[in-house]
Amino acid sequence: MSARQDTLFRYLNMLQLIPRAPHYRATSTLQALLEERGFKVDIRSIQRDLEKMSGHFPLLCDKSSRPFRWSFDPGFKSNLPAMDTATALTLVLAEEYLTGLLPQVAIDQLGGQFHNARKYLDSLERNSFAHWTQFVKAIPNGKALIPAPISHDVWQWVTDALLNGYALDVQYLSRAKNQVKTYVLHPLGLVARHSVTYLLATVNEYDDVRQFALHRIQTVKQSQADLRTQRGFNLDDYIAQGAFGYPVDDGAVNLKAKVRSDVAWMLSETPVSHSQVLSEPDENGWVLLEAEVPNDQQTQWWLQGFGSAVDVLEPKSWREAIHKQARKILGLDE
Template identity: 60%
Template sequence: MSQRDTLFRHLAILQMLPRAPHSLSTTTIGLRLEEQGYGMTPRSIQRDLEKLAEHFPLQCHKESKPYRWNYVANYNSDLPALDTVTALTLVLAEESVRGLLPKVAMDKISYKFQSARKHLEGLQGNGFSQWSQRVRAIPNGKSLIPAEIKPAIWEGLTDALLNHYAVDVSYLSRFKGELKHYTLHPLGLVTRDSSSYLLATVNEHEDVRQFALHRFRKVKPSASLYRAQPGFNLQQYIDQGAFGFPLAQEPVKLVARITNSMAWLLAETPLSRDQSLSEPDAEGWVRLEATVPNDQQTQWWIMGFGASIEVLEPRTWREQILQQAREIVARGA
C-alpha cells in the first residue's frame, strides 16, 4: 500500500473518532473503513490507532474486547485552517444560535467559534479585525434566555436518540409540579425558541409526547427493549402543528385587512405559499388571504400586530380576538 493510501486511511480514522465520553470499537472502525474501500484486519487497525496516538490525543479503553478509542474530551482540532469567509460565517452563526441552543450544546462547539473570532481579530490589515463592532444577529421577536440543561442530561438523551435505546428518566411534571418516572423511547429532538424538547413514546404507549429537556432530573439507559417507530416522520410531525398548539388538524383560510407597512413585510416574507395581497384601498388597507395552520401560535402572531390587522375570517378567530380586546379594555376602565 502506498504512503498516499496510508495517509488517507489515517485521515479517515481521525475523522470518524468521537470525543470522550463517546467512543468507537475497533470493530466499528473496521466496518466504516470497509465502507470507504479500506480492507483492514483488526490487528492492522489497532496498529494504525497506536501510531496515531503517538501524535494525537487519543485514548484506548482496554477494559473489554474489542478495544474502544476516542479523543480526549477537551481536544480542539484546528485542522483544516479557517479562511476569512468561513470565520465570518461562523461568528454570524454564533450570534444567531446563541439564544436558541441550550448552553450545554453551545459548549460542545464553542471552540469552533473561538477559533473564528481569533482568526478575524488577527487580521489587522483590514476591516475584519473590527468584526465585533460590525456584525450582529437579532431575533424576530422577544428572545428569552435558554432554559438550563445539565450536561449529563444532554449527553444521556442525545446518545439514546442517536444509538436507539430506551432510557429510564425522572421528569418534573409541569402541570402537577411533581417528579414522574418513565421509560422513554426517543424519536426526535427539537429546539424551539429558547427551549429544547425530546420527542418520545412513554412506557408501553404508542403516542408521541414532548418532554422539555430542562425538566429532566435523571437519565440512565433502560433494561427495556427499545421500541422503534419506523413510520414516524419528524418533519411531518412538525408540519401537522404539534409545536403550534393546534386547535384542529386542517388548516384554515385567513382573510384580513392589514396596513400598508404590514403588507410590505408580508410581500417580502410571505405567510404562506398561496398568500395573496390586494392593492391598497382608498383608506390604505390591503386585503390579505393565506392558508395558515389552525393553531394558537398563528393567533398569537396575529395579535402581536395589534391595530395593524383586522381579521375577517375565520369568524371564530375574529370573535376570539375581539373578546380579548374587550377584556383588556374592561381592565383599564
Template identity: 50%
Template sequence: MSEPRDTLFRYLTMLQLIPRFPGRIATPVLKEKLAERGFNIDTRSLQRDLSQKLSTQFPIGCDDSQKPYRWYFDRDFQCQLPALDVPSALTLVLAEEYLKGLLPPVVVGQLSPHFTDARKLLDDMSANGLSQWARKVRAIPNGKALIPAEINEATWQTISQALLEQKAVDVIYLSRTSHSEKAFTLHPQGIVSRHSATYLLAHVDGFKDLRQFALHRVKQATLSQQPWQEQHDFDVDEYIKGGAFGYRQGPSDVVLEADIAKPVAWLLQETPLSDTQSIEALPDTDGWYRLTAHVPDDQQTLWWLMGMGPNIKVTAPHAWRETIKTNAEQMLAHYAIESSSSS
C-alpha cells in the same frame, strides 16, 4: 488487498474514526474498522501511526490506564477540510447568535467547535487591520428571547442517541405537577424543539399513549435494556398539527384579508407572509393598504396578527377577526377593573 491506496488516505480515515473526547476508541477496534474500510494493516503499524505520527501532529490524547489503549480527539479540536471561507465564517457567527436564544446552551455547545473555528478565522483576519468584527455583526431575534432551559449534557447525548438508534431509555424525571422524581422507561418517538424548550415524545413503558417530556426535567438518562416499542406511522408533523404544542392547524389554508398600516406593508413587501400575497394601497386613507394572502390556519399566524396590534385590521377569516376582537376586549376589561380598583 492492501493496495498502496496511499498512507495519507488511511491516516485520514483513522482520524475520522477517532471520536471527540467524551468518546474514545480502543486500538484493536480501530484496526477492525480500518479493515472494514479496506485498510488491512498490521497492528504494529497502527500503533506506530497513533503514538508517533498522529498524536504528535494532532491534539489526540490516549487513555493508557487500561491495556487496550483508548484514543480520542481533544474536546474542542475542529478541522474543516476545505477550510472555512470568510462568508461562511460570518454566517456561522450570525447563526450562533440566533441559536443561542433558541436552543439550550448545552445543545448549542455541541456545535461550539464550529463556531470557535469561525471566530478564530475572523480574529485572524482582523489581527492586522483591527477590524473588530465582533462589534459589527449582530442578529436580532424574532421575538422576546426567553432564557433557554438548561439541559444536562449527558441527557442530550443519551436521548438523541436513543431516538436515532431506536433504543429505549431509563430516565429519572421531575414531573411538573407533583414535583417529585420518578423513574420511567421511555420509548422515544420524536423530539420537538419549541421556543427555548425541547421536548421528547415518547411512550412510557407498557403504555400506548404518547407523552411529552421536557428534556430539562430529565435528571438522568441511560440506555435501557428493554427492547424499543415502535409506534407505527408516527409523524411528528401530524402530532404537532394535532395541537399538542398549542399549534393546532386547520386542515387547509385560509384566505387572510386585512387592512394594514404603512410600516406593516413595508415589512411584508420585503418578507412576505406567503407566496401568494398581494398588497394594494387603499384610497382615501392615510397610508393604509389592503392585504390578501393565503396563509396556514394556525395559531402562529394568528399570534403574529395580534402582535401587530392596531397596525392591522383583520376582516377575514371571520373567526380570526372575532378572536382578535374578543382578545382586545378581555385585555381592556383587565385594565379597566384594575384602574378602578387601584385608583
C-alpha cells in the same frame, strides 16, 4: 493510490470516526466502520495506528476491557479544514443567532468552530476586519427568552440514543404534577422550539408520541429495554399537523385580514404561507391579506402582536377571540 496515501486517508477517516468523551468507540467498531468506507485492516493494525496518532492528537484509550475503546479529549478543538473569511463570518453569525435558540450545551458542541472563527477574524489586524465585532450581529425575530439549561450528560445521551437507536431510562420532572417520574423513552426526534428543546418519544409500552423538555430530564442512562420503533412516524408531518402550535384542530383556515402597508411590505418578502395573496392598497392604505394557515393559537397570537396594524376579518371566530382579548386588556385599566 500509493500505500502511503492509502494510510494517510485511513488515518483521516479513523479520526473522523472517533467521538469526543464521554462517548467512545471500540477498535472492533472502528474496524467495521472503516470497512464500510473501503479500508480493509485488521484490529491489531488499527490499535497500532491509534497509539501512533495519540502522540499527535489528544486521544483517550479505555483499557479496562477488550477490545480497547477510544475517544477524543472532550476539550479538543480541531483546526481542520483551514478557516477562511466567509466561513468565519458565517460561523460568528450562526453563533449569535443560535445562542438565543439552542441550549448552551448544544452551542458548546460547536464551541471549537466558533472559537476558531473568532480567533481567525481577530488575527486580521491589517485589513477592514480588524474591528469585525462592530459589523456582525444577528437579531432574533421577537423577544428571545434565555434557553433553559440542559446538562451535558442529558444532551450527550439523548442525541446519541436518537442517532444510534436505543431506548433511555430517565427520571423526568412532570410539569403537570410537579413530580419526578421514571420512564423508558423510545426516541423519535428532537425539536428546538423558542427557548426549549424537546425530545419526541413514546413512553414505556404506549404508542402515542409525547414531548419531553430536555431541561426537565434529571437522570438518564441507556435502557436494557429494546427500542420500540414507530413505523410511519415522520417528524415533518408531526410538526405540520400543529403539534407545536397549540392546534385548535387538525385542519387549516382561510385567513382574511386588512394590514397596514408596512406589514404588507414585510409579508411580501417573508410570506405567512405559500398560498398568500396581497391586494393593492385601498384609498386608506389598507392591504387585504388572504392566506391558508394552520388553525392554531400560535398564529392568532402572532396576529395579535401587530396590534392595530392588522384587522382580522375571517375566520370570524378568530376575529371575535382577538377582540375579546383586547377588551380584557382595556378592562385592566378600570
